[in-house]
Amino acid sequence: MSHPTAFEDGPADEGGVLLLSHVGFSFLEDLIGALDTRRLKAFVLTSLPLPEHLPQRLDDVAAKAHEVRSTDHHVLTRADVEQYLAELRRRGERVRGCVTVWEGYRHLMAHANALLGVPDLAQDQVLALRDKLALRNGLADAGLSRARAAALTPESLAAHQAGGRRHFVKPVSGIASFGTFPLTAGTTWGDIERIAEEARQDPVYASAFGADVPFLVEDYLPGREFSFEVLAADGAAHVVAVHEKCEVTETAGAVLENACVSPPESLGAVELAGGLAWVRGLLAHLDLRWGCFHLEARHHEGRWELIEANPRVGGALISHSVKALTGADDLLGLWIDLLLAAAGPDPDALDRYHRRLREISYAPDGAPPSDRATFFRVFFAERGLIARIGLGTDLPAQPVVTQILLKEGDRVASDVREVFLGQLLWSLTLDERERLLPDLMRASQNAIEVHYET
Known part of the structure; x- marks a missing residue:
């Protein structure tokens, strides 16, 4: 299903950006707005919206984007991306990069950017970050984490409950907070099966979990929770914001992040400087040279521990918060500019981008970039x-x-x-x-x- 072009007087010579959307959403309004301010076309490829959102959602997006293409299924595939890119090329459209904020499509974004010659993470790097079991134990093997994880089975569930220590349960490749919770003496294998079945039946989230919905159990990470908003360009990492999760609710089926403050209220410059150095060391160890990252971590007794390394913009109002903090652009706009600078014809564009980010990022000594x-x-x-x-x-x-x-x-x-x-x-x-x-x-x-x- 394809919707016609919403406007015909756009600057065709500037080209556009491919936006991958899950069931018609995924921050599309914000992304299209960022492209509009840069006089770039928005080519939207979306999986089929849910029945209750048809046809209105596609009509709403078509009124804002240059073009909207919807598949006839609820999950985008590699073939969908390849076919749409090939069609845009045949029509003479200049596609300057691909962006998605839906984590389940981040590997498709990497594949599209590889086809377009735009520097980005490799597909296998994205998939490795999404495998939280392998990531946790790999960091432990490298001395970068004191926690370890194991595949959750009826046997490992009972063994961890009998061990007398605190543990945490989460899907191996989940999304958001779905099915994440502290292990308790009352947790049963039936609880795990119920959550896995709900994940398989969830029309929006199912594709992000895989068919089997495997879970892991890991050592509980104590301390206060933070997130680092990072842009990496050719191996140089810039931390544009640090958010402290000042209210977190752990329920029986999810961990809800109720409120965030930035800069962190409970950390001084010394602790922040240590966190910035830890972030750069982590990215270097994982060879994450390009992209936007939302790194979730806990700080306890002077030590940082990774919760998740998300190769995308953080959710909720993280992107808006970055704009208010820096007085510059939101995080989505900064990510788009990274793709444009990295692959554009101007050889000095990347240097200018680095200079711009240094002005709005944390200093190595932990000083925030502004008084906001x-x-x-x-x-x-x-x-x-x-x-x-x-x-x-x-x-x-x-x-x-x-x-x-x-x-x-x-x-x-x-x-x-x-x-x-x-x-x-x-x-x-x-x-x-x-x-x-x-x-x-x-x-x-x-x-x-x-x-x-x-």
């Missing part, structure tokens, strides 16, 4: 039918980004994956944050008011 701070809160839906939803008014400061993602009449059916209800972001100076953050954290808990039908 952000706080954002994510609201997750509960199982049930939404009867009423709206934005509250009793807040010590007004958010600069407000997104309410569900509406009255929407039904939430899952409780083992995060279902976003809405999200809000505040932009502050560091002085304002010190004064307002305690009240803002408390008041913002009810900033989106939602009621469910009983």
Whole structure:
């Protein structure tokens, strides 16, 4: 299914970028907006949206993008990408790179960029990062992690429960927080089978897990949780933001990241400098020379431990937060500019890109690039039918980004994956944050008011 071009007067000589979308979403509005500001066409290739979103979702995207091509199945394949790229080439379109924020398609993005001659991660590197079992034990073998992991089976489940230590369970190749939780004495193999079956049946997330949905069990990582937002260009890593997850809820079926603040509130410059050095050493060890990374980590007793290395932009309002912090561009725009600089005809473009990133990134001594701070809160839906939803008014400061993602009449059916209800972001100076953050954290808990039908 193909939708016609939304505009005919665009600058064809500037070319465009291929955007890979999962079931019609994957930050498309933000990506298309970033391409519009760069006078580039958006060629959208999406897997078939769910029936409840047809045909409206494709019509909505077609009104913004240069072109939208939808497959007749819910999961994009390598052949889909190759065929669409070949068609664009036959028509004389100049495709300058490929981007996706859907982790299940990140290897397809790498394949497309290889076909286009754009520097990026290799497909096998992407797939290796998504294998959390092999990654954890590989880091332990290299002395870069004190934790180890094992495949979860009925036997290993019982053995770890009997060992008396804390452990954590997660899918080997999952996505978001689906099916991630601390192991307890009450966890049963039936619980694992139930979550695996829900993953297989989930029309949006199923393709990201694989047919068997294997799980792992690993040593529990203590400490506070952070994420490093990193852009790597020709082996040089730039950390443009560090977010502290100041509220994390561990449930029986998922770990929900409720609120984040940046720069981190609980770390000083010395600890941050150590984290920046650790990030660069980690990327060098894994040979991650190109791309955008959302590195999730825990810090405990002066030591950093990797949770996940995601080869993409972080979710929620991470990209918007970067824009508010740097006063420059959001993280999606910076990632697009990396692809353009790396593969463009101007030999000095990459040098200019490095200089630009150095100006908006953390210094090696842990100093943030500006006096700006952000706080954002994510609201997750509960199982049930939404009867009423709206934005509250009793807040010590007004958010600069407000997104309410569900509406009255929407039904939430899952409780083992995060279902976003809405999200809000505040932009502050560091002085304002010190004064307002305690009240803002408390008041913002009810900033989106939602009621469910009983």
